[in-house]
Amino acid sequence: MALSNTQLRYYDSNVLRLPADKRKEYHAQVDRLITELCKSVRDKTEIKITKVVKAGSFAKYTILRKTVSDPVDVDVVFYIAGRDVTKETLDSLSATIYDLLIKIYPTKSVEDFEIQRKAATVKFVGSGLSVDIVPVIEDAARPGYGWQYDIHDGSKIQTCAPCQIQFVRDRKNQDGDFRTLVRMAKKWRNYAEVKPLKSFAIELIMAHVLATQGKAGSIEQRFRNFLLYIAQSGLKEQISFPENTAPFGSFSDPVVILDPVYSLNNVTSRISETERKEIVTAAQDAWETANFASVENDNGVWKELFGPGLKVED
Known part of the structure; x- marks a missing residue:
């Protein structure tokens, strides 16, 4: 459900x-x-x-x-x-x-x-x-x-370091559920063992989804939007932010997400093409599971995403 x-x-x-x-x-x-x-x-x-x-x-x-x-x-x-x-x-x-x-x-x-x-x-x-x-x-x-x-x-x-902390704080000020969404994404990443997708990259992808899609919709819907963005984009489009300033780097890596505090640094430079495909496949599978869970009257389906520790009420 x-x-x-x-x-x-x-x-x-x-x-x-x-x-x-x-x-x-x-x-x-x-x-x-x-x-x-x-x-x-x-x-x-x-x-x-x-x-x-x-x-x-x-x-x-x-x-x-x-x-x-x-x-x-x-x-x-x-x-x-x-x-x-x-x-x-x-x-x-x-x-x-x-x-x-x-x-x-x-x-x-x-x-x-x-x-x-x-x-x-x-x-x-x-x-x-x-x-x-x-x-x-x-x-x-x-x-x-x-x-x-x-x-x-x-x-x-x-x-x-202070700038990176401020980056997340600014998104939290824009969207009160931003950190909740990031933690949900990290929990999914850990449970699914999508190890190439590092925490910093998750924060930046979530910030990009907030910037491009806004904060309308439920937390659940927006978490699904995060998964769908990864699945549909294939992480093939370069991601940058208003905080990025010149000089900008030129990258040929499979995944390019600019560090908001240093535009010559690709945060995801260590993700290989094989790992990119692994992340995208995992996100596609998770999105399909989340959609199914959203219409099923069974929280057990959600546990396929977040693990057996999922608890949503007393």
Whole structure:
């Protein structure tokens, strides 16, 4: 049967969204790490941290609560001054951060720290929280901007963590259900195991659907519109936003979604043609299931999209 806005908001509040008490717990854990890391850095004259920003889905309020299939991670961006962006590498920055982390948490096993793409990761076993430490060399001429490195090819891209947070906040101000829709899309992605479709890409596709189709219709209808957009477009049309400014990149990747804060960065550059087809097929199947679920008097069909944890009322 069709799910009402009330039912889907219930599902979002009680199943999808990170609870307030957990958000507070994670904030405290991250704040302690930030404090200790900054304290350690003060003793190292060769590195200077000018700003620390919590980023990613946690800061955008689009994160899902922790389950077996939905891990919780927080990106923490450290803006670093006094480093030459043309001479620095991710390896050198990550090694410095890694050494500091080992000093802060000497009782933790080395396996708790992993060098991952663009970040060193701290995993707190107790809460299940993962914190990605993202070193960014600040651009002194542009507040909030800096250079971030890619661990695979050593390339660097400009980023602005506060701007990316503001991008989602602006969409939330346009549409009160924007974050709910993003969380629904992430839950579908996780349950369907559509791994090539990253969270940032989901946020941007949802923002594009909002920009092109508006916010008319029910939450359920608009979620189906999100799936239908992917299925019909095949993700073959380039997506950009009013925030994008020159210079613009020229891309030949199968999927092109411009980073709203840096038009030379294609957020989806790592999606292969095979993966594009996989995403489109999954969205087509999900759209058909959602349409069928909308007319069937059986919430069990919706569970084919969101998993057995779907709950829309007391």
